[in-house]
Amino acid sequence: MARPELPLAQLHAFVVLAEELHFGHAAAHLGIAQPPLSQQIRRLEDKVGHALFSREPGRVTLTPAGRELLPAARRALTDLADGLAAARAVGSGQAGRLRIGFAASLALTILPDLLRTFGQRFPGVHLDIREMTTAPQITALHDKAIDIGLLREPPAGEVELGFRTVLSEPFVAVLPATHPLAAGTVQLAQLADSPFVLLPRAAGPQLYDQITGLCTAAGFTPHIVQHAVEWQTVCALVGAGLGVSLAPASIRRIRLKGVAFRRVEPGTARTRVAVAWRKNDQNALVKHLLATVSPNPPDRP
Template identity: 80%
Template sequence: MDRPELPLPQLHAFVVLAEELHFGRAAARLGIAQPPLSQQIRRLEDKVGHALFHRAPGAIALTPAGEELLPAAQRAIAALSDGLAAARAVGSGRAGRLRIGFAASLALTVLPGLLRTFRGRFPDVHLDIHEMTTAPQLAALHDNTIDIGLLREPPADTTELDFRTVLTEPFVAVLPSTHPLAAQRSVHVRQLADSPFVLLPRAVGPQLYDRITGLCTAAGFTPRVAQHAVEWQTVCALVEAELGVSLAPASIRRVRLKGVAFRRIEPGSARTRVAVAWRTYDSNPLVTQLLATVSR
């Protein structure tokens, strides 16, 4: 059997009248005259098929049918009120869910402070955090599976994504502590020409890979890549195992491994760019709120 549709204005009128048990006071609360209130109640009773109020001169009371309907009507009104409040909070960017991808090395730099500041301003926003390298972040942004990316060396040839630089940082040489160059305070890139390299695969971060190999090319050699590792922490571990050397963002120095030495490189002008990325036409207000946090 089809269920009768109960319009919310009629339920609202019913709940207020059930609470006041007086047409005059109920009409005043609703901001309407008594005749329209009576019409609302009559229409609701027609839909229910039974009287909801006993009417007597100077007094009204709920019928059994009215007593049965009242709790459900109160829950419906409360649920609608809660839903409207939640929708307003989400629409204004004060609540909701924000999906963020981040490069693992950024957990050593900008990520903790950014998340702490954002959570302080918007405690009701649920942050869904995903650790991933640059290429998967770009794909996830295009596929709408994350809302914000924090990545290194963003591409320059995309029209669907926007980027904002968060910071730049220099590169360092990552050496086994037993390597002869570890005794120096700084290392020229060309001094690494005869050493095998441990690098991230190009597929996970093409721009960063090309920046690093470009430094080697500018120094007059092509790096001989002996091992690949997806995360910088693993790169450092393989360097500690003396499988090669690497060039990495300076923040990687926060990875504490006894068998690894980090040294400044020459030329010292080489820097890597960290950026926040988002879809150009994203209407999610939480994206705007996070971008405002980055700008602070």
């Protein structure tokens, strides 16, 4: 990249004069007196090495060299003005792109609201959403592959990431409609002998451990016969009679024939949905999204 030789102010003066073709008017248009404009043009012509305007009595005209320079000058000025505006918009979080990872089940609950609300407040921002389970989201946040995570059961010990709970919900039992317990509220211990369908532990260790922990607390170890990476699939498998499951209440929105959702006792355990971000992320969009997700100010580490 070559060292720039032409001050922008002079190019600006040049462009305006090329439009007006009249020193006095151009100077007025620039908000300066006429002699300074003459100087600007002269300096520019000195740098270029050739006359850019031909001054004949009564009329000012562009020389061929001036005609050659004009479009480049114009483009440079508009490019810079546009680029500056764009950079400011992005910097202030009025525009740009935000990459959001989300757990599939959230597409049924908080995600649509979030997209709608944020989209209305920041119409210039492109939201790039991608479905991922919890563990990959954590990795992607570290790798800067996503800027925001929407996940269940934030892991502990993540010093570089911030988490804020945005939703807390109880668990429900997922049962085949034909299951004997599908009639009313389920005592957790009653599931002790049923085969279980669950997400693989790798997808979200915290939630997995929480679910198996609930079973343990109820006095049994779940017999897991099948893993599936999405709750949607888990429900389908349950509906097909492969087993039962324990899931966050919001998956009740998944309406599948032959699948029943039942409250469990004890119902105190809750799973938390959290928004996650890099604590050191300076991106204004991240701050805006955090503010959107819970208007009361976040903690700023």
